[in-house]
Each structure stands twice: as structure tokens, then as C-alpha cells.
Amino acid sequence: MEAVKKYGEQELVLLLKQRHQSAFGYLYDNYSSALNSIIMNIVPDYEQASDVLQEVFVKIWKQIETYDDTKGRLFTWMLNIARNTSIDTVRSKAWQNSRQNNELTETNFAAAGNVQTNIDQIGLRKIVHQLKEEHKVLVELSYFKGYTQDEISKMLDIPLGTVKTRLRTALTQLRQIIR
Amino acid sequence: MDIQAYIETGVIESYVLGMANPHEAAELEQLSRQYPEIKQAIDEFEASLEKQAFANAVKPPSSVKDSLMLTLKDEFAKEEDTRKVVPIVPSLDKGINNQTPVRSIAGRLKYVAAASVILLVASAGLNIYLYKEAKDARVNYLALLKENSTIIADRGVYQTRMLDMYNSMQLMSDPAMVKVAMSGVKDKEELATVFWDSKTKDVYLLANKLPETPDNKQYQLWAMVDGKPVDAGILGDCNGLCKLKNIPNAQAFAITLEKKGGSPSPDLAQLHVFGKVG
Incomplete structure (x- = not known):
């Protein structure tokens, strides 16, 4: 998936802020697949993930002015947009309803093969699954489902302080696995 | 401050993954400007995250790009317009100073001419409209006038008839x-x-x-x-x-x-x- 890089990141950001269509096309060509894997970690349906991906790129185009390169990489900024948009989608009523309608179909899929479990075998989620159970559940709920630490504390009936420390430990381990 | 210990707390991952609260984020940004080790640790995690995402990339359907570009079509058009203006600015520096005012007057005249034509067309349209309105009003006026005279005539008839009846009644009621x-x-x-x-x-x-x-x-x-x-x-x-x-x-x-x-x-x-x- 290595695309030819004709722009440096700084140059790319500058051109995007000047609203160059070609730069935006380049951004899409180079980053859409990577961002799509993040989205698919949260929105398992391929079609719906595509809709979210489009929404994410529209947001990137409209919000590029707010990107501050002193605070981090362009990819990190886009990754967070992708994660937030995906979580918003999954939590929206419309999506919940369509999930219910799809339930039967998905059960059929699950019976036929392993489509539904594939989500755990791609991207960041695959790495999270290497963590200990007590850590895994926290990352699942906070990163992929977007719950706050307070909400998780109540859901799992674990003190907030414990949630905080365990999550930090989990993330440190995550970094070590990625590296 | 034990920088290494701070780095190991997981605050960096939390920050990069967008899970840190505003207070934690502000603190980390502050410290990263102060301590290059922290800045470096952030960069490293970001880079490994990016690398990891690219390694696991899932290609979206090609229709997404077409649909996306179509959605933003108007935005790009705006971009084209603003860029066209830019090259005119350096031409000012080429010393042909007179050209700009002349062009701008000619340009302005073009707009004035266009505006005149639009006004003329609009005015002609308005005239036609008003003429029709006046004609309709005239027709209505004549109809009303006719109706009015009919009513007056009818009134005369009724008045006469009533007077007759009144007179007849007077006569009939006379004791003589x-x-x-x-x-x-x-x-x-x-x-x-x-x-x-x-x-x-x-x-x-x-x-x-x-x-x-x-x-x-x-x-x-x-x-x-x-x-x-x-x-x-x-x-x-x-x-x-x-x-x-x-x-x-x-x-x-x-x-x-x-x-x-x-x-x-x-x-x-x-x-x-x-x-x-x-």
C-alpha cells in the first residue's frame, strides 16, 4: 500500500490550506486505505465504513485550517477525526436501527463464515486483542466505543482510579507491541 | 522531574489516541515544548501508529473517491476562481502601470454595459407587465361602470313602483x-x-x-x-x-x-x- 510520495507532509498541509484540489486528491490516494482500516475497527460493515470514510474526508477538507502541525502529525489529526466520526456513527440512532434490521443477515454471515470476527483481526484491534483481558476490555470500551472513563467505571463497577491506571498501563503495553 | 517515568505513565498514548482530557493534553503540550525527550516520545508513537495503520490498510471501494470529489465539486470551483486572481498581482510590478487602470475601466465599463442591458430587459418586462395590468384595470372599470348604471336604473324602476303602490294605498285607504x-x-x-x-x-x-x-x-x-x-x-x-x-x-x-x-x-x-x- 506504499504510494509514491511526491509531497512532504508540510508541503501537503500548506497546499491543502490553500485549497488545492490536486493536493486533496493526493491526500485521499495516500491516506484513505490507512484511515479506512481505523474506521473499520469501529464500523465493521464495509459499505457503512465507506460512507464514514467519505464523511471523514469532507471533514478533513473543511477543517484543515484548524490543523496545527506543532501539536502532532497530520496522520494523527486525521486518525482522530476518523475515530470520532466512526464512534458518532455507531452511536447514532439511525445506525442502531439499521443494525437491528441487519441482525438476521449478520447471523447468517456468521454461520456461513467468519466475516464478523474479522474486525478483531485487522489493524489496531488485532493488537489490542493481544493484551490481557482486563486491559483489553478497557481499551475496547474507551478507544473503539468512545466511552469516558467515568462511564466505564460505572459499567464495569471498577473504581475510577483503577480504570485510569489500568488504561494507562494498557496503552503503554500497546505502544510496546506496535513498536 | 523524572521524564522517563512520566513518559512511561501512558499519558502520551492517551494524548495521541485522543483519549486524554483537556487538562492532561494542555499539560503534555506544555511539557513537550520544555523536554525534547517527551516531544520525541510523542513523535515516535505517532509514527509507529501511522506505520501500523498503513501496514493494515484496507482499500475502500473506488466509488468513494468519485462520490467525495463530486460532493466537494463546488468547493474546488471556488479554489479555481481565487487562484486565477493571483497572477494579476505580479503583473503590477512589471511597470506597465497604466495598463491596470485602463483594464479596470474597460472591465468596469463591461459591467456597466451588462448592468444596463439587464436593467433595460427588466424595465421592458416591467412595462409589459404594467401595460397588461392597466388594460385589465380598464376592462374591470368599464364592467363596474355598466353594472353601476344597471343598478341605478333598477333602483329608478323600484322607486317608481313603490311610489305607485304608496299612492294606490293612499287612495284605497281614503274614507271617501x-x-x-x-x-x-x-x-x-x-x-x-x-x-x-x-x-x-x-x-x-x-x-x-x-x-x-x-x-x-x-x-x-x-x-x-x-x-x-x-x-x-x-x-x-x-x-x-x-x-x-x-x-x-x-x-x-x-x-x-x-x-x-x-x-x-x-x-x-x-x-x-x-x-x-x-
Whole structure:
């Protein structure tokens, strides 16, 4: 998936802020697949993930002015947009309803093969699954489902302080696995 | 401050993954400016995250890009417009200073001309519209005028009719008025009434139920004076109480059907109605 890089990141950001269509096309060509894997970690349906991906790129185009390169990489900024948009989608009523309608179909899929479990075998989620159970559940709920630490504390009936420390430990381990 | 320990707390991952709260984020940004090790740790995690995402990339359907570009089509158009303006600025520096005002005047004239044409077209359109409006108003005005005169004429008719009725009522209610009920000769049904003013001796006839006359005939009233019929007048086209002749003296009245214009003496075979005075 290595695309030819004709722009440096700084140059790319500058051109995007000047609203160059070609730069935006380049951004899409180079980053859409990577961002799509993040989205698919949260929105398992391929079609719906595509809709979210489009929404994410529209947001990137409209919000590029707010990107501050002193605070981090362009990819990190886009990754967070992708994660937030995906979580918003999954939590929206419309999506919940369509999930219910799809339930039967998905059960059929699950019976036929392993489509539904594939989500755990791609991207960041695959790495999270290497963590200990007590850590895994926290990352699942906070990163992929977007719950706050307070909400998780109540859901799992674990003190907030414990949630905080365990999550930090989990993330440190995550970094070590990625590296 | 133990930088390494701070790095190991997981705050960096939390920050990069967008899970840190605003307070933690602000603190980390502050510290990363102060300590290059922290900055470096952030960079490293970001880089490994990016690398990891690229390694696991899932290609989206190619239709997404087309749809995306279509969605933002108008935004790009704006971009094209703003960029076209840019090259004009350096041409100012090339020393052809006069060219710009001339061009701008010509350009402005173009706009003025375009504006004039638009105004002319708009004004012509407005004229047509207003002309039609005026025409319609005129037609409506004439119709109203006609309606108004009809109403006035009708009012005149009703006024006359009412005055007649008023006068008739005055006459009928006069105590000096002698009322003579006129009955059909055959069936004794009351068909008309004669009003005879005992003071002025004028005779009036109210033809309440007299049958319609044939076209060439008219009713004629006769006063029976000492056994002889005296012409008391012909019943013409009059509604309500009709004033006929002046009869100084009479014992009875009779109505015959005569040829149009009346007869000097009655055709007694055509005696239809008869009434005695008193």
C-alpha cells in the first residue's frame, strides 16, 4: 500500500490550506486505505465504513485550517477525526436501527463464515486483542466505543482510579507491541 | 522531574489516541515544548501508529473517491476562481502601470454595459407587465361602470313602483273612497275591485284576478247610470290601481271584453264582470 510520495507532509498541509484540489486528491490516494482500516475497527460493515470514510474526508477538507502541525502529525489529526466520526456513527440512532434490521443477515454471515470476527483481526484491534483481558476490555470500551472513563467505571463497577491506571498501563503495553 | 517515568505513565498514548482530557493534553503540550525527550516520545508513537495503520490498510471501494470529489465539486470551483486572481498581482510590478487602470475601466465599463442591458430587459418586462395590468384595470372599470348604471336604473324602476303602490294605498285607504267588489257573472268569484272617489268622482280599477286578454282585445269598464252603460275607460297596460274616467254618478259597474281601443257601447254578450255600488 506504499504510494509514491511526491509531497512532504508540510508541503501537503500548506497546499491543502490553500485549497488545492490536486493536493486533496493526493491526500485521499495516500491516506484513505490507512484511515479506512481505523474506521473499520469501529464500523465493521464495509459499505457503512465507506460512507464514514467519505464523511471523514469532507471533514478533513473543511477543517484543515484548524490543523496545527506543532501539536502532532497530520496522520494523527486525521486518525482522530476518523475515530470520532466512526464512534458518532455507531452511536447514532439511525445506525442502531439499521443494525437491528441487519441482525438476521449478520447471523447468517456468521454461520456461513467468519466475516464478523474479522474486525478483531485487522489493524489496531488485532493488537489490542493481544493484551490481557482486563486491559483489553478497557481499551475496547474507551478507544473503539468512545466511552469516558467515568462511564466505564460505572459499567464495569471498577473504581475510577483503577480504570485510569489500568488504561494507562494498557496503552503503554500497546505502544510496546506496535513498536 | 523524572521524564522517563512520566513518559512511561501512558499519558502520551492517551494524548495521541485522543483519549486524554483537556487538562492532561494542555499539560503534555506544555511539557513537550520544555523536554525534547517527551516531544520525541510523542513523535515516535505517532509514527509507529501511522506505520501500523498503513501496514493494515484496507482499500475502500473506488466509488468513494468519485462520490467525495463530486460532493466537494463546488468547493474546488471556488479554489479555481481565487487562484486565477493571483497572477494579476505580479503583473503590477512589471511597470506597465497604466495598463491596470485602463483594464479596470474597460472591465468596469463591461459591467456597466451588462448592468444596463439587464436593467433595460427588466424595465421592458416591467412595462409589459404594467401595460397588461392597466388594460385589465380598464376592462374591470368599464364592467363596474355598466353594472353601476344597471343598478341605478333598477333602483329608478323600484322607486317608481313603490311610489305607485304608496299612492294606490293612499287612495284605497281614503274614507271617501267607495269600494265596489266586481264578481264574475258566471261563478260569482271576485275578480276585480272598483274604487270610486265620492268627492272627486274619479274611478280606479284594481284588476286583481281578471284573466289574461287575447292579443286583440281589451277590458272596458262601464258605469251603469240609470240603467244605461256609460264608458268608464279602457284597462290599458297598467299595474296595480289604474285610474280610469271621471264618473259623476253610477249605480253599478260592469266589465266587458271589447276589441282593442274600446267600443262606444258595450257588447253585452261579452259581459264578464259586474258589481253594484253600495
